[in-house]
Amino acid sequence: MPADQFALSSDLINELLRGMRLRGVEYRRIQAGPTFGLGFAEKPGHAWFHFIAVGNALLRMEDGTTYALSAGNAVFISHGAAHQVLSHPDAPVLDIDRLDGAPLGDTISAVETGADASPTPSTILFSACMEFELGSIHGLGKLMPGLMLIDAGGQRYPGLVPILTTMEREVSAARVGFAGILARLADVVAAMVVRGWVECACGNASGLVAALRDPRLAGALLALHQQPGRDWTVAQLAEHCNTSRSVFAERFQVTIGMAPLRYVTELRMRLASQWLTLERLPIEEVAQRLGYTSQAAFSRAFKRITGKTPGLSRKVSQPAVT
Template sequence: MPTDQFALSSDLINELLRGMRLRGVEYRRIQAGPTFGLGFAAKPGHAWFHFLAVGNAVLQMEDGTTYALTAGNAIFIAHGAAHQLLSHTDVPVQDIDRLDGAPLGDAVSAVDTGTDASPTPTTVLFSGCMEFELGSIHGLGRLMPGLMLIDAGGQRYPGLVPILTTMEREVSAARIGFAGILARLADVVAAMVVRGWVECACGNASGLVAALRDPRLANALLALHQQPGRDWTVAQLAEQCNTSRSVFADRFQMTIGMAPLRYVTELRMRLASQWLTLERLPIEEVAQRLGYTSQAAFSRAFKRITGKTPGLSRQSRQSAVS
């Protein structure tokens, strides 16, 4: 990849990762003996992450597909699909939510599935479930594969093993403040997973992923995400890519699947939802940030795209969390 294209892609990935959010993270340290079967129910809107620190396991998806795992392997299930982690495919399965867990701290628990026969567990898993939001890059989360098998020690994820090992150590030691450290480390792990996917796993992908890797569109996307409140025209966006208005508009529509100005509007409303519900910004401030001349104009645009008023959207989010 030429240097200038790599630098541009790096800027876009930085923009993506800055907007990524993990919410409602729940962690488990799972210790198991030679025989175990753990079931993880489907959780739409969430992601599952598992790191096999010690031992071997079999991952079985809902359709029956199985994958052999060894120590150092990790799993990222972006859309919260149901799955099982097993010692063997013919063992009885227990729902992980029905197993008693000893609380180790805020949103962290230890689960022991029966290691009494051995002083040392033969399998140690680090597991997390979280709401996973890929920030302002419209629709990127939907493009991620449902299952990502990660060789934590491989070249695609340099530096991942020490972070995962540190997470496991923090859970085991349960030192003061470890839950906050886990939350920050989880952000880093998720960012590494997303970066590895964009860099290496989607070279032939269509849609937004292809646009992220296309220097003929990347400048415009970067400008949009850095200045979402600017009163953009298609001609101005085309200038960012040193191409004509018609060529840019056609390529944008063909690659991303929507017209440039429609993308601008949806980007603004996606940012508005985050600022209103997560950062709790006043509606008037959100409207100003996004370039609207009045709160009323912003509210009309927000309802047209999301189907809700800004105030109702904030209340719905509060109700879902409480």
């Protein structure tokens, strides 16, 4: 790819990754003996992440497919599918939620299993479950594979091992404020995983992934994501790609799977959902940011796309008071 085209696509990926967030992250530092089996139930709307810090393990998916993991390997299960992590295929499996964990903080616990035969853990596993909020790149979530096997030391993920090692040290040391540091490091890890996938998913690129690597569309997408509140026309977007209106509209429809202005509306509503539920911005401010002349006009558009009013969307997202 020519340098100027790469720079343009890189700017777009930077813009998209800024809006990505993790919510409700729960961490476990698991120390396991020679024989262990851990079951992780299906969690729709969530993602599982496992990092093998020490030792070896097998990953077994619900369909019976198994993968060998060793120290330095990580697994990202983007759609929350059920799976197991075992010492060997015949190891008895225990539901991870039924194992007692020693709390290390509000969202972090230490779990020991299969340690009867040896006081020294054979495998140390760093595990996390989270809600994967992609913000303006929500469309990427549907395209991501359900399972990504990650060689943290490989060329696709440079710098990932030091971050994961730092997370492990933070959990082990349990210094003041370590939960906040973990949350920020987890955001970085997730962003690096998404970036590595976007860069290397060349063989089966489709939809938004293909557009990210298409300089004829990347310019328009970058402009949209930087100025979502502008009153865009198809002709204006085509100018960013140095192409005609008709050629741009057809290419956008074929690659993304929807018309340009439909994409603009859905982008605005994804951003609105994030600003309302995560950043707790007032509805009037969200409407103004997205270029709507009135709160009523914004509310109608929001309900048409999401099926809920902005106010109801905010209430549904609030955590229950206990």
